[in-house]
Amino acid sequence: MAKYICTLCKYVYDEDVGIPEKGIPAGTKWADLPDDWVCPLCGSRKKDFELMEGQASAPAPAKEKKPEPKVISNNASLAGSVKVPAGYGDDDLRALSYAEAAVLCSNLAKGCEKQYLFEESAAFKEISDFYMSKAGKVEGTFDDLMALIEENLSTSDEALRIGKKSGDRGAFRVNLWNNSVAKILDSLLKRFTDEGNAMLENTNIYVCDICGFIYVGDEPPAICPICKVPSVKLLKVRRD
Template identity: 35%
Template sequence: MRYICQICGYVYDDEKEKVPFEQLPADWKCPLCGAVKSDFKPEVPKTEVKPVSVNTEAADLKKLSAGQLAAVCSNLARGCEKQYKSEEAGLFNELAAYFTSITQAVNDATVENVAKLLQEDIDKYPTVRAVADQNKDRGAARICVWGEKVTRMLSSLVNRYLNEGEAMLADTDIWVCTVCGFVYIGETPPELCPVCKVPPYKFEKIEGRA
């Protein structure tokens, strides 16, 4: 039996490993991305992509909040930076700063609510990915792959925090990939980002935690 990490794609093959997956301890973690054992699922055969019907009428479109627009503009700025378009990046950063300044405080920003919202995002990815594959949009498909992996890791970390509390963050550091947003907990960043494969110097250490 082969078990696949739902975050980075690492494969644990019972036939090649000394210990069967089911016999691994409960606190075992993915050697590549640090995901917990429960983030692994048995490998299943790939199925043919079925056509997906998507309603694109304006009435179904959702108006983005100021905070969401800030995140979009910030991501667009990073994209421009990677293409060495400094002027465009600066403009998007200005927009991101503006939308951030008018973003209203979130009153129910509990860890439990964050976990719920992350799971809602994860549930949407199969449909979005199916639409991308159906239209042979490689760029959108790649975004879906990266986005789902990063979201799954965030969900995994949040659920770990709900179970372990502050002990989860004791004597360790938090690193964020500046390319794809992948979050890694450890003394040093991974040798390669499990999602986008960039080297460790692309990771930023999150400072200022109490």
């Protein structure tokens, strides 16, 4: 029997084992799972799974290997200190909005907390709160959110490759979290497009306080599938 892996959180569905605690007995074939079945760990759709390597199936077409982006220092004032990808320069830089600065500092605070740098985390949290107080209410539609996620995903793979090549573990980790969380959020939003409000009825929503992972379900997973913190860090969203 075969195994299928979630491409977003790496959860493995084993046909031999099933998920008895979820009412799926051992021996249940992948094809027999309902089309609206979702990953029990991250909530992604069935179509976000793929057959694990080494399992019996028709061979998948070979994926074209993307060339590594060339990394250069194209700003004399940054030479030897900061590397930017080829094709990017000062014209690509812009000032952050208050809301963007708040989110950036909030993420830095959470990253510091993950590394047990509590003093630094508190400082970034204070700065984030200041910028958020200046930002006011952020307006937007569902379509605006989808567009932001698509824009994020269009650049996140490149950012991940650059972070990995740089040898900076912190940069690589933050880009890895961003890449994974954005893909899961994209899957959840597409589920919502298909299912509507029924997706959120009689269930809960949890958000990881460290990496931003969002989970829709009765109880959160034991650990965050993205940053591996325990479920105590997955905070239940109030729906007043």
